[in-house]
Amino acid sequence: MSSLEQRLLNNYQRNFPLVPEPYEQLASELGSDSQTVRDLLAELLMRGKVSRVGPVFKPRMLGSSTLAAMSVPQEMLTEVATLVNGYPEVNHNYEREHRLNLWFVAVAADQEKLEQVLSDIESRSGYEVMSLPLLKEYHIDLGFRMDAGDKQRLPAVRNRIIPTAALIRLCTVH
Amino acid sequence: MGEQLGLSEETVIETLSQMQSAGIIRRLGVIVRHHELGYRANAMLVWDVPDDQVDTLGQQLSAEQKVTLCYQRPRIKPRWPYNLFSMIHGKSRDEVMAYVDDLVDKLALKDTPYEVLFSLQRFKQCGAKYIVQENAHQQAVLR
Known part of the structure; x- marks a missing residue:
């Protein structure tokens, strides 16, 4: 990996x-030029090292979400x-190594719509879906460090009250 | 993006900035894929912690270097006894297992039931697509 x-x-x-x-700003902070930075990002996207440039939302802030798990016989796994x-x-x-072997996040x-999706999956697949919604979050997601260096931490942002029903249309840059 | 939304560049930047300072957007930037970066061993570590101790352990685990996510979720007894979830990414399975052993020692968890669920196949990984209610949107967030 280049510096x-x-x-x-x-x-x-x-x-x-x-x-x-x-x-332009990234390039100047990195001591490079914007075309090099854009080319590098495009290459990282193409090679799959980067999935996108965009936002990560606070869980439960927008809509309803859950972590769901299913126990599916191995020969049916890809189909389900x-x-x-x-x-x-x-x-x-993801497939995980457990009796409950299929784990997915749904938002x-x-x-009501979330429950509809889960029950739809249940009835179409014929396997039970166990839903494990988030109750409390202990970790503030600050991204992922690639080297052996210390994880940098910032003080947690105090949550403000936002009407959660008000969802905004967002475009994610792919 | 502004063009797609029919909004000015300034409005888009200001909206994103407000969503970020309000905490709706947790972070904004380059989203990496662990697997492609060589972190192939991805384990979900789940614990069955007494309810009155879950917050304490959740905070302790969160402070650990390699724990990237830590959530409390409901038990679904008898099928699922675990109420605390943490995620660990490592370069190999051995590295992750050795790390889990260290955690158990360090945090005195040898009597706490836990399981390590390594990921095998990844069927899908993408950002959440938020499906929008057309009417109620912007104002509340922009206010």
């Missing part, structure tokens, strides 16, 4: 500059996983 790549990945998982020309992937509400879906506009 530029490492610094780009470590330093800009949060506090991405909110300015009209963010890549594909069925689960077909829902736009599902954003992570919907509200609780």
Whole structure:
């Protein structure tokens, strides 16, 4: 991993500059030029090291979400996983080493829609879905450091009360 | 992005900035994929902690270097006795298991039931797509 790549990945998982020309600013902070930074990001996206440049939302702030688990016979796993992937509400879906072997995260506009998705998956697949919604979050997600260095911590942002029903349309840069 | 939304650049930047300072957006930036960066051993570590101790252990685990997420979730007895979830990413399975042993020693957890669920296949990983209610939006967030 080049030094530029490492610094780009470590330093800009949060506090991405909110300015009209963010890549110009990144480049000047990294001692590079914006075309090099854009090319590097494009390459990292293409190679899958970066999934996107965009926001991570506070859990439960927008809509209803849950972590769901299913116990699916091995020979049916790919089929059921594909069925689960077909829902736009599902954003992570992993096989895990356990009797409960399929784990996915689902997010919907509200609780009713979320429950509808889960029961739909249940009835279409024929396997039970166990829902484990978040009760409390202890960790503040600050991104992920690639090197052996210390995890940097910031003081937690005190939550303000935001009407959670008010969802805003967001475009994610892919 | 402003063009897609029919909003000015200034409004988009200001809205994102407000959502960030209000904590709706936890962070904004480059979202990496652990697996592709060589962190192939991804384990969900789940604990069955007495209810009156879950906050304490949750905070202790969160302070640990390699714990990247830590959540309390409900038990679903008898099928699922675990109420505390933590995520660990490492370069190998051995590294993660050795780390779990260290955690158990360090935090005196040898009597606390736990399981380590390594991930095998990744079927899907993408950002959440928030499906929007057309009417109620902007004002409340922008206010």
